[in-house]
Amino acid sequence: MSRVRRLLLGLGLAIALLSLMPWTPVYALTDSYVGRAFRNFYETHDGIRLLGVPQAGIRKVNGYPAQYFEKGRLEDHQADTKDPAWRMMYGRVTAELMERAPDNLANSTNLTYADLRRASAERQPVPAGFTSGAVAVEGGVFVPLDAHLRAAPGYVVPDVFWSYINRPELFPGGWLHDVGLPLSNVVTAQTTKHGARRTITMQAFERTILTFDPQNPAGWQVERGNIGSDALRALGTLPSPTAGAKRIVVDLSEQWLTAYAGDEIVYDAPVSTGKDGFNTPTGSYKVYLKHAKQTMRGTLGGESWVVPNVPHVMYFNGDVALHGAYWHDKFGTGTRLSHGCVNLPLEAAAILYDWTPEGTPVIIQN
Numbered sequence: 001m002s003r004v005r006r007l008l009l010g011l012g013l014a015i016a017l018l019s020l021m022p023w024t025p026v027y028a029l030t031d032s033y034v035g036r037a038f039r040n041f042y043e044t045h046d047g048i049r050l051l052g053v054p055q056a057g058i059r060k061v062n063g064y065p066a067q068y069f070e071k072g073r074l075e076d077h078q079a080d081t082k083d084p085a086w087r088m089m090y091g092r093v094t095a096e097l098m099e100r101a102p103d104n105l106a107n108s109t110n111l112t113y114a115d116l117r118r119a120s121a122e123r124q125p126v127p128a129g130f131t132s133g134a135v136a137v138e139g140g141v142f143v144p145l146d147a148h149l150r151a152a153p154g155y156v157v158p159d160v161f162w163s164y165i166n167r168p169e170l171f172p173g174g175w176l177h178d179v180g181l182p183l184s185n186v187v188t189a190q191t192t193k194h195g196a197r198r199t200i201t202m203q204a205f206e207r208t209i210l211t212f213d214p215q216n217p218a219g220w221q222v223e224r225g226n227i228g229s230d231a232l233r234a235l236g237t238l239p240s241p242t243a244g245a246k247r248i249v250v251d252l253s254e255q256w257l258t259a260y261a262g263d264e265i266v267y268d269a270p271v272s273t274g275k276d277g278f279n280t281p282t283g284s285y286k287v288y289l290k291h292a293k294q295t296m297r298g299t300l301g302g303e304s305w306v307v308p309n310v311p312h313v314m315y316f317n318g319d320v321a322l323h324g325a326y327w328h329d330k331f332g333t334g335t336r337l338s339h340g341c342v343n344l345p346l347e348a349a350a351i352l353y354d355w356t357p358e359g360t361p362v363i364i365q366n
Contacts (some may be wrong), residue, residue: 033057035067036256036268037076041088050170050224055232057264066091068232071224072208085173090207093227094183098204101234107202107209107225109189116204119184123153143182155182161203161210164222180206247361248322248352250342252280255332257322257342259352267355269348270332272325274340277301280364281340285316287360290353296323300339311346312353316362324349 034042035058042051052070059066065076073091081087094116097104102114127135127142132150134143134157141162144154157165165171171178184204191198193213200213202225209225216223249258252273259267274280278301291313297306298319311324325331325343337343342364344352 033267035065035074035076035265037065037078038067038074038088041074045170045172052224052226052228055228057261057266059264061091068228070226070229072228073231085177088173090178090180092180092206093231094204094209095180095206097227097230097234098183101230104230104234106189106204106230107191107211107227109191109200109202111187111189111202113230115187116184116202116209119187120155120204122185124156124185125153126151145181145183147181149176155185155203157182157203158186158201158212160212160222164210165205179208179210246356247363248356249363249365250280252282252364252366255334255336257344257348257352259355267351269344269352272328272330272333272335272337272343274338275336278339279336280320280338280342281317282364282366283317285362285364287314287316287322287356287358287362289315290356290358292353298339303339305339312344312349314353314356322349322352322362 033054034047037058041047047069051072051074055068055070057067061073061075064079067074073093075089075091076087077089078087097106097113098117098120102112102117104113105111106113106116123145124142126144127137130142130144130151132144132148134141134149136142137156140156140158142154142156144150144152146152146154165175165179168174182203182205186201186203189200189202189211191200193215198213198215200211202209202211209227211223211225213221213223245260245262247260249260250256250271250273251258255271255273257269257271258265292311294310294313295306295308296310296313298304307327311326313321313323315321320340320342322342322344324346325338326346328337328343329345330337331343331345
C-alpha cells in the first residue's frame with residue numbers, strides 16, 4: 001500500500017471515529033426548544049410535567065427574558081440577584097389573566113377567569129389566634145392573602161394541593177416563591193378528557209392553577225393548569241417558532257450561536273469558529289448559497305485541506321460558511337478549530353439548515 005493511500009485510509013478512519021464522539025446536546029427548533037437560561041431548571045425539576053411543552057421562544061416580559069410553556073412562564077432574574085432561589089421565577093400569569101382576560105376560558109374548562117375572580121371575592125376570615133404564616137384548619141390549610149403571610153383574610157388550600165406545593169423537588173424555592181398566594185377558593189369545573197366529560201376541582205394561585213381529577217392515574221391526580229397557553233391566547237397568538245423576521249447571531253467570545261424570529265430567541269447552539277490566524281470575520285452578512293452536503297477544500301495561510309461530505313453548508317461571506325462538523329466535539333468550549341467557518345454540531349446544523357432561507361442575515365460579533 002502506498003504512503004498516500006495509507007494517509008487517506010488513516011484520515012478516513014479518524015473522521016469515522018470522530019463522527020461518533022459525543023457533543024453538547026442542543027434543543028430542536030420545534031416545540032421542544034427550551035431557552036439556554038432555563039434548561040438546567042427545566043431538566044432538574046421535571047419540566048415536561050411541571051411546565052409542559054414550550055409554546056414560544058425567549059422574549060422580554062416586564063424587562064426580563066422569559067419563555068412561555070403550556071403551564072406557565074419562566075422568567076430569568078439573574079441580572080437582579082445572585083441568590084439561586086430567586087434567579088428563576090414563575091410569572092404571575094394567573095393574576096394577570098384574572099385582571100386582563102376575564103372572559104377567556106380557564107384551562108380548557110367551562111369556567112372563565114372572571115369566574116375565578118368571583119371565587120376570590122369571599123375570603124375566609126382569620127382563624128382565632130392566628131398571627132402569621134399558614135395554619136391547618138378544617139378542610140386544609142389557611143393562607144392569608146398577604147405577601148408576608150401576616151394576619152389577613154385569605155383562603156383554605158385543600159390538603160391534596162398543600163402537600164403538592166410543598167414538594168421541594170418540584171418547587172425548590174418554596175410554595176410562596178414558586179406557586180404564590182392562593183387567589184380563590186376551590187371551585188368545581190367541567191372539562192373534557194379523551195372525549196369524555198369530567199368534573200374536576202380547581203384553585204387559582206398567583207403563578208399557577210392547580211386541578212384535582214380523581215379519575216387521573218395515581219401520581220397525576222394533581223396537575224398544574226395550562227395557564228401559559230391561556231396567556232398567549234389572551235395576547236392574541238400562539239406563535240410559531242418560525243414566525244417573524246429571521247436572523248442568526250454568532251458571538252465569538254461566547255462561542256455560541258443564537259437564532260431569532262422577530263424579537264424572540266427560537267434556537268441556540270454551541271459553535272467553534274476560526275482559530276488564530278484564520279479568525280472568523282466580524283460583521284453583518286447574509287446567507288447567499290446553501291449545500292446539503294459538499295466536499296470542502298482550500299489553501300490558506302500555508303495550510304491546505306480537503307474534507308469530504310461536510311453537511312448542511314450555508315455560505316455567508318465568500319468561502320466562510322456555517323456548517324456541521326463531524327471531526328470534533330469542541331463546540332462551545334472556547335476551542336476554535338476552523339479555518340474561518342462556523343462549525344456546528346451535526347443536529348444543530350441540520351435544524352438551522354432547514355430553518356434558514358437564503359438571504360437570512362448572519363451577524364458575527366465579538
